[in-house]
Amino acid sequence: MPAYSAAIHGGHRPGQFRHQTPKELEGKTIGIPTGAAQFQQWPAFAKGCGIDAGKVKIVKCRSRRGGAAVINGQVDAIAGFAQGWVPSIEIRGNKQARLLWYADCGVTAVSNGIIVHPDLLKQDPSSSEASWPRA
Amino acid sequence: MAASLKGFLYGRQHPDEAAEIIKKYLPTSDLAISRREMELSWATWVTPNTAGKPLG
Numbered sequence: 001m002p003a004y005s006a007a008i009h010g011g012h013r014p015g016q017f018r019h020q021t022p023k024e025l026e027g028k029t030i031g032i033p034t035g036a037a038q039f040q041q042w043p044a045f046a047k048g049c050g051i052d053a054g055k056v057k058i059v060k061c062r063s064r065r066g067g068a069a070v071i072n073g074q075v076d077a078i079a080g081f082a083q084g085w086v087p088s089i090e091i092r093g094n095k096q097a098r099l100l101w102y103a104d105c106g107v108t109a110v111s112n113g114i115i116v117h118p119d120l121l122k123q124d125p126s127s128s129e130a131s132w133p134r135a
Numbered sequence: 136m137a138a139s140l141k142g143f144l145y146g147r148q149h150p151d152e153a154a155e156i157i158k159k160y161l162p163t164s165d166l167a168i169s170r171r172e173m174e175l176s177w178a179t180w181v182t183p184n185t186a187g188k189p190l191g
Contacts, residue, residue: 082179083172083176084172087168087171091165091168091171092168
């Protein structure tokens, strides 16, 4: 199951993104919180997308300040969970966000899931996956 | 867990009500931002690897 990580660009107006592909991140500055999974996964993302990682400047970014860094133009992009940063960039920053999904470049890290103990399955068959609702 | 899944599905069917509930318990939240966060979550609930399989 792919994790929902993404490199996120901020554009000034709809349809005015200079960077349309991951490869175009070369020569740019990307903010990533060093403690975030996206920081650890960056090399895999770069390799999967064919990005020359040596041509991308990675800067430390406080986890709560990533959206503001894009809005203010301090960085060209950030890497993080799309759900966490995109809304504030779009709504408070009045910019459109361009998402480059980590999963599209082969970073299919495990996301959230439910693990059920075999004893519970015997005790309560309704806990098996067959009984869970579909999206 | 069944209750959580029921809530997730109800929230997707009633996004404005879900945003209002979030604001009720987190008054500093922004309705538009809460709704956009949910939209982005729904878009990634199902992936090519999980299509057709149960939630969770």
